Amino acid sequence: MYLKDVEIFCEVASRCSFSKAAEAHNMSQSSASHAVNALERRLGKQLIDRSKRPLELTPAGRIYYEGCREMLRAFRAVEDRVQGLENRVSGVVRVAAIYSVGLLQMDVLIRRFEEAFPDVEVRVEYRHPDEVYEAVRSGEAHLGLVSFPRDGGDFASVSWQEQEMVVVVPPTHRFAAMDSLRAADLDGEDFVTFDTGLAVRRQIDRWLRAAGVSVNVSHAFDNIENAKRAVEVGAGIALLPRPTLARELELGSLVAIALADARWTRPMGIVQRRHKKLSAAAKSFVELLRSEAGSPAKAEPAAEPTVAGSV
Structure with missing residues (x-):
């Protein structure tokens, strides 16, 4: 639970919004607020200045945010290494996607993938394009789904649709x-x-x-x-x-x-960090995305989320 609270705090801090963080974690805004409150009680320090719009981190919050981001990166890297030791495809695939990918389209793809690989969980968060790249760069996401994908610098990309x-x-x-x-x-x-x-x-x-x-x-x-x-x-x-x-x-x-x-x-593409080896689960998900390119949109209407999303 403590680690989950830290993840939610980092989401609130990066988005400067409880509501957007709650949406990203598929929870209510009050639950996201409760998670941050629990951390503040534990530390005896206010982490977020709620009187500002958009929300701002306090001096203590900035220190805590930087440390927590490093901790989460290290934790996820260890998870990936442990999962990579197993012969079977298992673990978690974290995906950051622009909103216009379509919730229904992704739900169809994830359902097909998890039927084929029942030991894998795919977690998708919908974000602004710049936030997708930052999530991939920081290691928060294994993969990013974007339009007009970048291929250079920190990122490598493959075509999707x-x-x-x-x-x-x-x-x-x-x-x-x-x-x-x-x-x-x-x-x-x-x-x-x-x-x-x-x-x-x-x-x-x-x-x-x-x-x-x-x-x-x-x-x-x-x-x-x-x-x-x-x-x-x-x-x-x-x-x-x-x-x-x-x-x-x-x-x-x-x-x-x-x-x-x-x-x-x-053009829609799949981006990842250059020179970072993907887990077997992430590789398998990329293979499914590319093999199924375009078919979900034909099979079912690719409905947009109710929240406006960037292209």
């Missing part, structure tokens, strides 16, 4: 009745896109520029969920990955139109 980018419009838009579009048809349209700091925004801008297309950016978001809601209310059209639209297409709240003269895709 190539998701078709489609033009997304509300049912009332004049494009909604069309079977396909040309890239040039987007010229002059009000456009819902992503924040400039995101790789997907930079790629979309490159695609449009190469096609000689100029759009009127009406809204920019850091996540797909908000972009979809903006298109639904008529704020503009968007370019989004088809697998993230299953729910809206089924409900009829959005229409997706393929581009006839362009093949634009969002």
Whole structure:
């Protein structure tokens, strides 16, 4: 229990939020708060200044956080070494994923994997892209699932999926009745896109520029969920990955139109720390992800979590 409390405290400290930490650990906010309170009582020190928004660590909290992060890294490394001694595939695979991977898609994959390897538990946490890389870098996660994956420096990546980018419009838009579009048809349209700091925004801008297309950016978001809601209310059209639209297409709240003269895709990749050997369980999970690439989204709608997630 003490180790679990430490894990929750580190999550609260890294996210500056009890609610986000609770969500990551699949618990109530009050339970996350209780865990931190228990540590503070044990130490006789306040670790988090709850009067600040966002939350801030106290001087004691900063010292404790750095020490606990090192302790957790060492503990997980020992676990990995012990599990690596066994011939059978067993242990825990820790995965950090961007939200737009889709909860249902991951649930399907995890269920298949744990049926094949009953001695392995897969734990997935959904995060902002930068937080996914930090979790992999720090050893908090064995694997990261991201779009437009980095491959260099601290990280090595392998391809996972190539998701078709489609033009997304509300049912009332004049494009909604069309079977396909040309890239040039987007010229002059009000456009819902992503924040400039995101790789997907930079790629979309490159695609449009190469096609000689100029759009009127009406809204920019850091996540797909908000972009979809903006298109639904008529704020503009968007370019989004088809697998993230299953729910809206089924409900009829959005229409997706393929581009006839362009093949634009969002690459999804699996990242790990460079030069860090994966456990047998983590390797097996990577193999399953790559062998099943794309199939869960076709088999069942890849629903998004209710909390908006980054692309």
